[in-house]
Amino acid sequence: MDRKKTMTDGWSGSVTLNDVARAADVHPSTVSRALDPDKSGRVKEATRLHIIEVADKLGYRPDLVARGLKSGKTGTIGVIAADLGNTFVTPIIHGVAASLEKAGALPTLAETQDDHPRMVNILDHMMSRRVDGIVALAARQADKEALERANQSVPVVLAGRPLDDTDLIQVVQDNEAGGRLVADHLHSLGHEIVAQLRGPDDVANFPRRARGFTSAAVAHGMQELSFDEAAERPVIDEGQRLMDELLDASPHLPTAVFAHNDLMAIGALASLRNRGIRVPEDVSLVGYNNLPTTAYLTPPLTTVRYQSFEVGRLAGKAIMALLAGEAPANVLLEPRLVSRGSTRRVR
Amino acid sequence: MDRKKTMTDGWSGSVTLNDVARAADVHPSTVSRALDPDKSGRVKEATRLHIIEVADKLGYRPDLVARGLKSGKTGTIGVIAADLGNTFVTPIIHGVAASLEKAGALPTLAETQDDHPRMVNILDHMMSRRVDGIVALAARQADKEALERANQSVPVVLAGRPLDDTDLIQVVQDNEAGGRLVADHLHSLGHEIVAQLRGPDDVANFPRRARGFTSAAVAHGMQELSFDEAAERPVIDEGQRLMDELLDASPHLPTAVFAHNDLMAIGALASLRNRGIRVPEDVSLVGYNNLPTTAYLTPPLTTVRYQSFEVGRLAGKAIMALLAGEAPANVLLEPRLVSRGSTRRVR
DNA sequence: CTGTTAGCGCTTTCAC
DNA sequence: GTGAAAGCGCTAACAG
Numbered sequence: 001m002d003r004k005k006t007m008t009d010g011w012s013g014s015v016t017l018n019d020v021a022r023a024a025d026v027h028p029s030t031v032s033r034a035l036d037p038d039k040s041g042r043v044k045e046a047t048r049l050h051i052i053e054v055a056d057k058l059g060y061r062p063d064l065v066a067r068g069l070k071s072g073k074t075g076t077i078g079v080i081a082a083d084l085g086n087t088f089v090t091p092i093i094h095g096v097a098a099s100l101e102k103a104g105a106l107p108t109l110a111e112t113q114d115d116h117p118r119m120v121n122i123l124d125h126m127m128s129r130r131v132d133g134i135v136a137l138a139a140r141q142a143d144k145e146a147l148e149r150a151n152q153s154v155p156v157v158l159a160g161r162p163l164d165d166t167d168l169i170q171v172v173q174d175n176e177a178g179g180r181l182v183a184d185h186l187h188s189l190g191h192e193i194v195a196q197l198r199g200p201d202d203v204a205n206f207p208r209r210a211r212g213f214t215s216a217a218v219a220h221g222m223q224e225l226s227f228d229e230a231a232e233r234p235v236i237d238e239g240q241r242l243m244d245e246l247l248d249a250s251p252h253l254p255t256a257v258f259a260h261n262d263l264m265a266i267g268a269l270a271s272l273r274n275r276g277i278r279v280p281e282d283v284s285l286v287g288y289n290n291l292p293t294t295a296y297l298t299p300p301l302t303t304v305r306y307q308s309f310e311v312g313r314l315a316g317k318a319i320m321a322l323l324a325g326e327a328p329a330n331v332l333l334e335p336r337l338v339s340r341g342s343t344r345r346v347r
Numbered sequence: 348m349d350r351k352k353t354m355t356d357g358w359s360g361s362v363t364l365n366d367v368a369r370a371a372d373v374h375p376s377t378v379s380r381a382l383d384p385d386k387s388g389r390v391k392e393a394t395r396l397h398i399i400e401v402a403d404k405l406g407y408r409p410d411l412v413a414r415g416l417k418s419g420k421t422g423t424i425g426v427i428a429a430d431l432g433n434t435f436v437t438p439i440i441h442g443v444a445a446s447l448e449k450a451g452a453l454p455t456l457a458e459t460q461d462d463h464p465r466m467v468n469i470l471d472h473m474m475s476r477r478v479d480g481i482v483a484l485a486a487r488q489a490d491k492e493a494l495e496r497a498n499q500s501v502p503v504v505l506a507g508r509p510l511d512d513t514d515l516i517q518v519v520q521d522n523e524a525g526g527r528l529v530a531d532h533l534h535s536l537g538h539e540i541v542a543q544l545r546g547p548d549d550v551a552n553f554p555r556r557a558r559g560f561t562s563a564a565v566a567h568g569m570q571e572l573s574f575d576e577a578a579e580r581p582v583i584d585e586g587q588r589l590m591d592e593l594l595d596a597s598p599h600l601p602t603a604v605f606a607h608n609d610l611m612a613i614g615a616l617a618s619l620r621n622r623g624i625r626v627p628e629d630v631s632l633v634g635y636n637n638l639p640t641t642a643y644l645t646p647p648l649t650t651v652r653y654q655s656f657e658v659g660r661l662a663g664k665a666i667m668a669l670l671a672g673e674a675p676a677n678v679l680l681e682p683r684l685v686s687r688g689s690t691r692r693v694r
Numbered sequence: 695c696t697g698t699t700a701g702c703g704c705t706t707t708c709a710c
Numbered sequence: 711g712t713g714a715a716a717g718c719g720c721t722a723a724c725a726g
Contacts, residue, residue: 036721085656
């Protein structure tokens with residue numbers, strides 16, 4: 001490993017603007033100008049070319065940290081997720097990264113584990129690092145004040161998880177509409193007795209889905225089994241557990257079940273299968289998010305498309321717009337039902 | 348939005364060490380010492396407490412950018428993935444983030460899209476940002492020199508994707524052993540005619556899996572159908588396409604197929620199903636990675652466990668060790684076969 | 695067009 | 711124990 005050695009006698013990365021200036025026999029500020037696309041006009045073409053040549057030969061790399069100290073901009077956007085292990089957030093991060101790249105910015109990641117004190121810590125830490133902005137995928141209602149406080153210092157955009165009663169810019173899906181779509185779909189198939197497997201209450205997506213579903217179900221005159229227990233976390237195991245409990249608690253089977261996300265639906269499917277209840281022959285099942293593998297389940301899962309990448313992309317765009325002094329609007333993406341084999345007309 | 352206003356008259360984040368010094372009526376360097384855990388001993392207890400109190404009251408946050416300029420350490424580790432849309436990398440990033448957090452560092456992300464020039468750009472950019480180290484998940488053989496060059500400046504660790512003929516520290520799984528496990532498993536079930544659906548050649552994981560599989564198959568006296576086409580990318584669609592081609596090209600069916608990852612296996616399953624070929628009755632099928640949903644497919648997929656989170660965690664640990672001047676060893680994690688319903692004894 | 699000067703916020707000698 | 715002074719690498723007035 002050469003690093004140790006080269007570190008001592010100066011590796012390529014440690015060539016500074018001053019070194020270039022000395023080698024090119026000009027003043028540092030001239031180098032600064034020559035290398036800045038915006039200002040290279042103010043430098044004589046010949047010197048500019050000379051400087052660039054010298055800089056190249058020396059392997060000069062601008063120090064963005066030093067530049068950041070001066071300019072106040074770090075080119076870094078903090079991205080705060082609840083849990084990077086959750087496949088739902090990945091496409092959002094992907095989208096954010098794609099948007100930032102166009103502006104030469106880079107995302108820096110942290111995880112709250114859905115823990116409020118951790119969220120506060122992370123916000124603090126990110127301010128200390130002078131991130132230019134924050135995209136929060138992890139917002140829970142409890143985090144609202146902390147996020148709004150952060151927004152006093154740098155722009156904050158919420159992505160994928162909305163918050164009630166806030167002025168923060170939000171890029172999310174219309175979850176109520178999504179819930180309604182599911183109820184509409186089930187109604188159109190003749191279902192009259194339905195139930196929900198709820199995701200955690202404190203993540204606004206889930207109560208909104210529930211509200212949309214219930215309101216449409218009521219409007220259609222459907223009967224919803226009352227089952228208010230919510231999953232601790234919206235994961236496969238919890239879906240299975242809730243489905244088990246619903247089956248144990250209910251005197252009669254619903255003809256259709258709406259699981260608040262695909263992972264919970266997969267768990268529900270396992271629960272039903274274990275008891276010999278067939279999907280969709282005995283019970284129809286709907287998920288949410290349209291994860292890539294849901295189409296390959298048996299039966300393929302009916303679900304609601306959540307354009308996570310798009311959410312991330314637009315959130316990234318919004319944060320860059322805020323930094324440019326513009327005032328981006330909230331975005332509410334429209335859900336779309338993806339009808340597959342796990343739902344069928346009730347006999 | 349208060350930001351604009353507060354930006355003008357000074358928001359909480361802009362309280363500097365100098366402000367604290369002035370308010371506490373001491374010299375800036377005393378504040379610096381009082382707030383540095385390592386040096387707080389050299390400050391009188393009373394002044395220290397006073398300073399801390401004042402700092403708190405003013406809402407002082409150290410500026411990590413300024414500190415970084417001085418110390419040369421940014422507390423940032425560059426993480427380079429090929430494609431954040433690939434669910435295989437997410438747990439690795441998750442693991443890296445978890446390890447870094449313990450050291451107060453944060454990952455900064457970029458994507459190569461498996462494009463070599465982009466890799467070079469990203470490395471450049473990350474050096475410019477003075478990242479303290481780099482964890483590369485995206486290594487292709489073509490990137491070797493660029494990564495080794497970066498390693499002259501800051502420590503580089505490879506995670507999840509190995510590289511041949513390099514001294515870079517690597518944290519990966521023993522893919523050859525994984526391939527052998529699959530062949531052993533199929534042999535133990537009496538399979539004699541087998542085939543592989545190959546992942547891209549330029550990602551060392553896949554040729555290694557292929558090599559391990561073939562060598563064990565040969566050792567067991569099994570016959571491997573020659574089918575050398577490799578997927579462009581290791582995804583569902585490509586798995587389906589390759590399976591289709593294999594079926595079209597081969598005069599007789601293999602009794603078992605090894606898809607180089609789970610996504611390709613899912614595609615293969617769809618292809619087989621479309622032709623009325625049953626898994627596992629007619630053909631056994633094996634994947635690789637043990638993605639969470641594979642257990643819920645019909646049939647549940649036999650696969651090889653890849654401890655991605657662990658790979659990330661250890662890679663993060665390795666990079667922090669390198670920064671601490673230690674010399675971590677390469678890590679080669681042992682794969683484990685997860686036997687499920689998609690493979691059965693041949694009749 | 696180019697050089698001079700100053701300083702971003704912090705740490706770190708070196709004095710006293 | 712604390713203060714003074716210098717400087718990390720860069721940019722941004724301001725001169726000339």
